[in-house]
Amino acid sequence: MPVALLTDFGTADYFVGAMKGVILATAPDTRIIDITHQIPPQDIQAAAFTLLAAYPAFPPASVHVVVVDPGVGSERRPIVVEAGEQIFVGPDNGVFGYVLDREAEARAYRLDDSRFFRHPVSATFHGRDIFAPVAAALAAGAAPAEMGPPVAHPVRLPPLRPSRGADGTLQASIIHVDHFGNCITSITRDDWPAGEDSEMELRVGGSTIRSVRRFYAEAGAARDEVFAIWGSAGFLEISVDGGSAEERLGIRRGAAVRLRFGAAD
Amino acid sequence: MPVALLTDFGTADYFVGAMKGVILATAPDTRIIDITHQIPPQDIQAAAFTLLAAYPAFPPASVHVVVVDPGVGSERRPIVVEAGEQIFVGPDNGVFGYVLDREAEARAYRLDDSRFFRHPVSATFHGRDIFAPVAAALAAGAAPAEMGPPVAHPVRLPPLRPSRGADGTLQASIIHVDHFGNCITSITRDDWPAGEDSEMELRVGGSTIRSVRRFYAEAGAARDEVFAIWGSAGFLEISVDGGSAEERLGIRRGAAVRLRFGAAD
Amino acid sequence: MPVALLTDFGTADYFVGAMKGVILATAPDTRIIDITHQIPPQDIQAAAFTLLAAYPAFPPASVHVVVVDPGVGSERRPIVVEAGEQIFVGPDNGVFGYVLDREAEARAYRLDDSRFFRHPVSATFHGRDIFAPVAAALAAGAAPAEMGPPVAHPVRLPPLRPSRGADGTLQASIIHVDHFGNCITSITRDDWPAGEDSEMELRVGGSTIRSVRRFYAEAGAARDEVFAIWGSAGFLEISVDGGSAEERLGIRRGAAVRLRFGAAD
Numbered sequence: 001m002p003v004a005l006l007t008d009f010g011t012a013d014y015f016v017g018a019m020k021g022v023i024l025a026t027a028p029d030t031r032i033i034d035i036t037h038q039i040p041p042q043d044i045q046a047a048a049f050t051l052l053a054a055y056p057a058f059p060p061a062s063v064h065v066v067v068v069d070p071g072v073g074s075e076r077r078p079i080v081v082e083a084g085e086q087i088f089v090g091p092d093n094g095v096f097g098y099v100l101d102r103e104a105e106a107r108a109y110r111l112d113d114s115r116f117f118r119h120p121v122s123a124t125f126h127g128r129d130i131f132a133p134v135a136a137a138l139a140a141g142a143a144p145a146e147m148g149p150p151v152a153h154p155v156r157l158p159p160l161r162p163s164r165g166a167d168g169t170l171q172a173s174i175i176h177v178d179h180f181g182n183c184i185t186s187i188t189r190d191d192w193p194a195g196e197d198s199e200m201e202l203r204v205g206g207s208t209i210r211s212v213r214r215f216y217a218e219a220g221a222a223r224d225e226v227f228a229i230w231g232s233a234g235f236l237e238i239s240v241d242g243g244s245a246e247e248r249l250g251i252r253r254g255a256a257v258r259l260r261f262g263a264a265d
Numbered sequence: 266m267p268v269a270l271l272t273d274f275g276t277a278d279y280f281v282g283a284m285k286g287v288i289l290a291t292a293p294d295t296r297i298i299d300i301t302h303q304i305p306p307q308d309i310q311a312a313a314f315t316l317l318a319a320y321p322a323f324p325p326a327s328v329h330v331v332v333v334d335p336g337v338g339s340e341r342r343p344i345v346v347e348a349g350e351q352i353f354v355g356p357d358n359g360v361f362g363y364v365l366d367r368e369a370e371a372r373a374y375r376l377d378d379s380r381f382f383r384h385p386v387s388a389t390f391h392g393r394d395i396f397a398p399v400a401a402a403l404a405a406g407a408a409p410a411e412m413g414p415p416v417a418h419p420v421r422l423p424p425l426r427p428s429r430g431a432d433g434t435l436q437a438s439i440i441h442v443d444h445f446g447n448c449i450t451s452i453t454r455d456d457w458p459a460g461e462d463s464e465m466e467l468r469v470g471g472s473t474i475r476s477v478r479r480f481y482a483e484a485g486a487a488r489d490e491v492f493a494i495w496g497s498a499g500f501l502e503i504s505v506d507g508g509s510a511e512e513r514l515g516i517r518r519g520a521a522v523r524l525r526f527g528a529a530d
Numbered sequence: 531m532p533v534a535l536l537t538d539f540g541t542a543d544y545f546v547g548a549m550k551g552v553i554l555a556t557a558p559d560t561r562i563i564d565i566t567h568q569i570p571p572q573d574i575q576a577a578a579f580t581l582l583a584a585y586p587a588f589p590p591a592s593v594h595v596v597v598v599d600p601g602v603g604s605e606r607r608p609i610v611v612e613a614g615e616q617i618f619v620g621p622d623n624g625v626f627g628y629v630l631d632r633e634a635e636a637r638a639y640r641l642d643d644s645r646f647f648r649h650p651v652s653a654t655f656h657g658r659d660i661f662a663p664v665a666a667a668l669a670a671g672a673a674p675a676e677m678g679p680p681v682a683h684p685v686r687l688p689p690l691r692p693s694r695g696a697d698g699t700l701q702a703s704i705i706h707v708d709h710f711g712n713c714i715t716s717i718t719r720d721d722w723p724a725g726e727d728s729e730m731e732l733r734v735g736g737s738t739i740r741s742v743r744r745f746y747a748e749a750g751a752a753r754d755e756v757f758a759i760w761g762s763a764g765f766l767e768i769s770v771d772g773g774s775a776e777e778r779l780g781i782r783r784g785a786a787v788r789l790r791f792g793a794a795d
């Protein structure tokens with residue numbers, strides 16, 4: 001089965017290539033896919049979001065290796081998680097938090113059996129010496145439960161759920177800004193009342209947005225309008241047709257978003 | 266057969282990984298190759314040039330997926346093109362224009378049969394939901410004609426051909442600047458008169474170039490000379506040995522190039 | 531067997547994709563792995579270091595293609611090297627120098643037999659026209675000795691070995707700075723006296739470092755301390771937990787490093 005890699009290693013060093021060499025040494029027929037290696041260094045939340053957005057596109061039994069690992073070599077546990085018919089390998093530091101929020105059925109195991117590791121295990125590069133060879137063994141058919149004892153409570157992150165203010169306003173945030181400058185909010189369709197598609201008011205960074213489009217390029221729409229749109233990861237996004245919403249609004253990840261429904265007063 | 270990907274998605278998001286996951290879900294044995302994901306956002310001409318330069322290196326029946334798609338979700342048609350023994354999948358917005366200029370025999374079909382799509386089809390990410398699964402089906406053996414009705418006239422771009430001025434001067438332009446700063450012109454060997462290899466005068470950005478080299482590093486040549494050379498994509502390029510012609514000449518893509526042959530007056 | 535690519539081509543052009551297309555045309559079942567394409571343009575030493583750090587992770591009989599080739603088309607020889615149970619293909623300009631320093635048993639051959647090339651061979655892109663098709667042939671089972679006559683003395687680089695000053699001080703240098711800002715020195719465990727783990731003084735860029743950690747994040751250690759650590763490529767590295775040692779010390783590749791052991795006076 002495929003092995004998908006998600007790291008903060010960048011692509012200028014030997015790190016990613018070395019992980020792939022180790023995977024092919026154990027599982028020569030595996031397809032290795034890069035999700036990205038450009039997670040900002042040690043940004044666990046960014047890795048967790050990107051994994052959440054990517055994994056549903058993969059076939060069952062794919063092995064996702066996530067190495068964003070500020071605590072490499074320290075006390076944090078290396079784990080494998082079975083969830084949503086897929087397998088996830090990496091440090092137990094929250095990178096699997098959003099997947100665990102979504103998948104009710106999940107089992108986790110500590111990577112304890114060093115027969116699956118590459119030796120000698122370095123103190124600084126568990127991606128090459130622990131996570132890659134374990135992923136290769138799993139891709140070649142080993143069971144997650146073979147790797148070590150169960151982990152009852154893998155580390156979670158604060159969930160990506162808006163809260164509701166006293167006045168009924170949804171209080172959300174920008175959880176990701178993509179390559180095109182689209183700003184992804186934490187709002188999902190579950191937060192959206194039935195039958196109120198057209199009447200909403202979204203405030204972010206001093207701007208107010210009232211339009212929800214179906215397509216980026218909508219016939220008759222003003223080209224420089226800032227609008228909301230349901231994005232491909234299932235979240236409401238803020239966009240500009242042919243431009244960067246991030247630049248237009250002057251906002252960044254973490255910016256507060258306020259949303260209310262119904263006609264304005 | 267291999268599937269080659271060419272997009273403006275960058276490599277920091279989940280977009281490319283999601284497309285690859287979808288391809289492997291349908292065609293688990295396919296080799297997936299990245300041409301590049303760094304086409305400037307929504308730059309159809311740049312995608313068309315890069316595709317033109319890359320596709321001749323691929324084996325017959327390779328499937329090239331091009332997703333540079335400013336009009337995603339709008340009226341533009343998704344198509345598949347058979348040309349030059351290869352298969353091309355993407356939006357009908359001109360990205361296949363230069364391939365169509367070169368390949369006399371080409372057939373195009375609209376991607377109309379949603380059985381080949383990933384469902385639900387999002388409004389914003391046809392790369393994942395239409396182009397990737399269709400490419401996987403084609404790589405797995407489906408025929409382009411199964412995808413939908415013929416498209417008689419796929420969208421073209423202004424062709425990459427110099428024009429000839431009244432005084433016989435070739436009027437060309439810089440169509441690409443590569444990673445090393447080499448400036449690729451629209452001039453091909455078809456534009457070059459037989460037997461006049463040594464006598465030419467090329468003007469671009471205020472500079473005049475009279476030397477056509479065979480190699481970047483030519484014995485006896487001045488290291489900082491700006492020269493012309495036949496590049497690997499079949500076009501005349503402007504280069505500096507060990508440096509960037511783009512920086513030296515202060516030019517950019519689109520700059521006008523004037524070329525005349527014969528001894529200077 | 532896998533083919534691993536290491537170039538200075540960047541990833542924005544068609545260069546890498548074209549090489550991969552050529553490889554798959556000859557060896558359709560080969561796994562192609564990118565080490566990196568972000569070697570600084572024409573930086574032979576950087577390519578040689580990255581290759582040295584990456585190749586031990588690969589399975590026997592892997593084919594490593596290195597194209598950092600300032601002299602493409604000129605007199606420099608194209609070669610294949612057998613060393614350390616692996617195969618290396620590229621220009622004979624020093625890119626294999628560090629591998630040759632490490633592997634006692636090595637044989638090199640000139641790429642002379644044009645039956646293995648892609649035709650016509652361009653003057654500017656031997657990556658596509660010579661190195662990729664030769665690598666594919668080797669991956670498909672051809673023997674290095676089939677490629678051409680032996681090369682007795684492939685080009686070497688000044689070796690990565692510290693020298694010892696009159697006062698016993700090791701005189702080394704920074705040979706690489708990685709994505710996280712870790713500064714890799716030329717010091718290996720062979721340079722380290724037995725039993726003197728704790729007492730050392732390392733000077734670089736005006737700073738003095740006395741701590742050698744086992745992990746980046748060590749319990750009880752000051753988070754902003756600059757420390758030394760044995761890195762994953764076998765060299766002593768200079769690091770800051772959660773930050774960039776390069777920025778903290780204001781140093782770059784090539785910076786001098788002085789190391790002495792024993793208690794300070």
